[in-house]
Amino acid sequence: MPDFSFDRLRRFPDVEADNLFAVDASDRLILDEAAGVLAEAGSGEVVVIEDRYGALTLGAAALAGARGIRVHQDVLSGELALTLNAADAGLADSYRSLILGEELLTNARVVLIQLPRSLAALDEFADAIRRFAAPDVVVIAGGRIKHMTPTMNAVLRQHFGELQVSSARQKSRVLRAAAPTASATQPTVSTWPNSVEHADLGLTICAHGAAFAGATVDIGTRYLLEFLDRMKTDARSAIDLGCGTGVLAATLARRRPALRVTATDQSAAAVASARATMVANALADRVTVVRDDALQSQPDASAELIVLNPPFHIGSSVHAGIALKLFEDAGRVLQPGGELWSVWNTHLGYRPALTRLVGPTHQVGRNAKFTVTVSTGR
Template structure:
């Protein structure tokens, strides 16, 4: 969906990435508007180093492009959306510094703007990384929809940054104002976090999983992945296997354990996830061929070059429920698979992925199921 956001300085045409005219979700919301309006109304000095953390689709970064902000994001799609929106606004792309959550933090921050993420762990990780760059004069403002800001969110700002208060809600959005206090005991970052896999999931039993902050189910093995691990295929020979939306890489690593000659590709749009997958693969002393890629699904992968795709697609984008990501993943898998290649999917029963697979592949086979999950297989004809 293309839409126009009114800011105190200009009206901007913004889209998500990849742009889809059928997409009904906007690239900005009331929380973005509220923050920008607050900066203008209070006359916040934006001449220093402005850092924007967690920008959803580049709305904040694009609106502030004239002030040469630094954007920090965990999302490849956010970076691409930001680039596209900057071009659309005729802004100088070189005026904006695009960093990932895996890059070193800026040495000094004069204005810190935080779009509160869904993951409290990711917020903690990023605030701890940025805290040493803050000083007494740093302006710190967070923003989010009311349903995204909890007592735990405010306590995190309070512990890591300093005294914290919230604004009144406007259009179901709220601001967080923190004053940089005297550095105290912020506590050591628990990330990356490690845990051992349970003993009842086959060849992966007892293996170590490494998780950076913000990765799905970073502190334990989720029940869907547990079920998937119990029903994975065992490719033969030098098959090319993709762990699509790899998260911490536990699925692809499990395949590598049973098929050491397989060529693995781990891909995710999250920088935290791909770093986790690489760490999981290495800590288990895997030495087979493996590539770790941050990107938009299978974009950039040659047609007909893959033998097997393993996928646990997300059905949320931030707070919105949508099947758009799953559909793009399935479509990309069909294009990338060789004739006879297979897509294996784990999903909640109620999502009806079998219907999408039949529409796209012409077939869908139920491999395994329980009360909540199904494992499906589609074969490229």
């Protein structure tokens, strides 16, 4: 058996800090509750969804002997962390990473899930399992009780005929679902992404379940949109960093037809959503959408204009680390004299960090909740 310890797991290249962890009690509980079905599963019959940094995948491989594990992680930094942790544990050949869909789930008999915060994401996961997994599939989905709601039970009951709720352990709980439903009233093809027409913006926004804000426009992005016409008017190219569903990228491309726009996000759901948004608005030939960990695939001093509405949380933890990581990468990629336009919750006070990591920063707008700044590359 490979030398495996949960204590060796790291979050890297995601943000690491003393109060951020690569594994928690819910990972251990999911594996314990799944021990029986994992022991009976054959090679290639185990699927793991939303494994944060590899605890579920590598735990199933090392502790239960699972092989041919198929894994879907929405966040690229988690996928990269799994790669590094698997290599460290000698388990690199025990799994493969796939997008959410048929190849991931066909004939799966055991599915382990770290419950997402988004009910829409859970619905999309459960719908895909119902359509593609084996009829005798067992789903073991768990999380921290403080992040679980009774509505999660209702979502799973829409797709499965059996649902059991475990006892609590170390402030964690597991939902065990089985007997995927099949009826004439349920679609046999995916209904995702959702799409909503926003007449005020002249855009149709498309969103998969795990995409931030869904097919709505979050209020920070809506405020930053007010400044688009002031953003480096001579720029020939722009990057929408952390693009989500692609609202900023699509609006930039539409208002400034000569601009080449790249939209980048580390979320697989966001990237799929943004691509669908570009197709829906006839912009697919003018906006390139890429999945990236911050701007790691972009060369130094290559961007004339970057727009950013940074997240203020990492998973379920409120933490400035992810915003600082994005600022630092934007500072590296921005050309001297290029502009980074950011919108952020005023109480976060990001201006000193932007000045340090990017360049001279000044406020160009402020309302009751948000501040908009422009930083000039050094």
